[in-house]
């Protein structure tokens with residue numbers, strides 16, 4: 461209690477939190493899905509507020525175009541291509557070493573989403589695409605877990621606390637499932653807006669965890685240019701395929717295997733159908749047969765292959781940046797051969 465008082469003396473004074481709320485926060489488990497601008501800011505806020513455990517999930521690595529808006533990362537991360545989940549975990553650890561932290565460097569898909577959130581008290585949305593949000597929504601409704609939807613586009617953002625059985629779910633107001641070949645444009649963003657939206661989302665999660673009962677089903681619409689915040693009441697749809705009819709289409713859809721373009725970036729990613737059973741040093745030595753520039757890091761390997769920057773993130777992920785699709789496919793085939801990985 462003395463340690464709690466020293467660190468959280470100002471927060472303990474807040475109505476709605478107090479010593480009881482602090483104890484609840486300290487025993488709470490939170491998953492942040494996506495560790496880019498939105499996710500890193502939410503992770504920082506909930507870690508500083510004193511949650512007990514945080515699971516950080518992201519498949520991507522830090523690059524220079526992330527630095528203007530992503531929390532807890534710097535130039536050394538862009539230089540090294542640090543996986544976002546690991547950079548975020550390092551940041552959280554430096555804020556509070558007593559927090560339980562798990563970094564998961566992987567795609568979120570129908571195979572792993574339930575495992576990632578089933579032991580969690582609330583899920584935070586740090587994703588950048590509707591497909592993953594629809595998947596989170598189905599897992600949350602199926603397991604009865606609350607989650608906070610958060611999205612940003614340009615100067616605008618939207619946030620909603622979703623508590624299954626106590627209000628609408630995401631599909632109640634977004635009826636059409638996102639298609640995989642949907643809009644793949646790079647979204648304009650600025651850190652002032654992503655941080656504002658993340659702050660609203662993390663604030664709802666903290667209030668939920670301490671028992672301050674924030675209202676679920678209120679869509680908060682944020683305009684970071686005009687500086688306004690409005691609330692729209694969303695009603696539960698009695699014919700909603702997810703929360704009313706309990707049809708979990710996204711959860712039953714098999715995950716994509718093989719090389720695909722990453723939306724909103726100029727890179728390609730591949731998720732291997734079988735995990736690589738190689739240590740990073742072994743990955744490094746195999747890559748050195750096809751690359752003169754190989755950098756082995758504690759849990760990933762970066763190499764330049766035929767002009768492309770390749771990142772191998774065992775056990776399942778490969779990222780290829782800086783080339784067109786035809787070249788990326790050739791490089792991917794070479795990588796699969798060099799690594800002795802199974803090709804789907």
Ligand SMILES: [Zn+2]
Nearest residue numbers: 629632700703
């Ligand atoms: Zn619904």
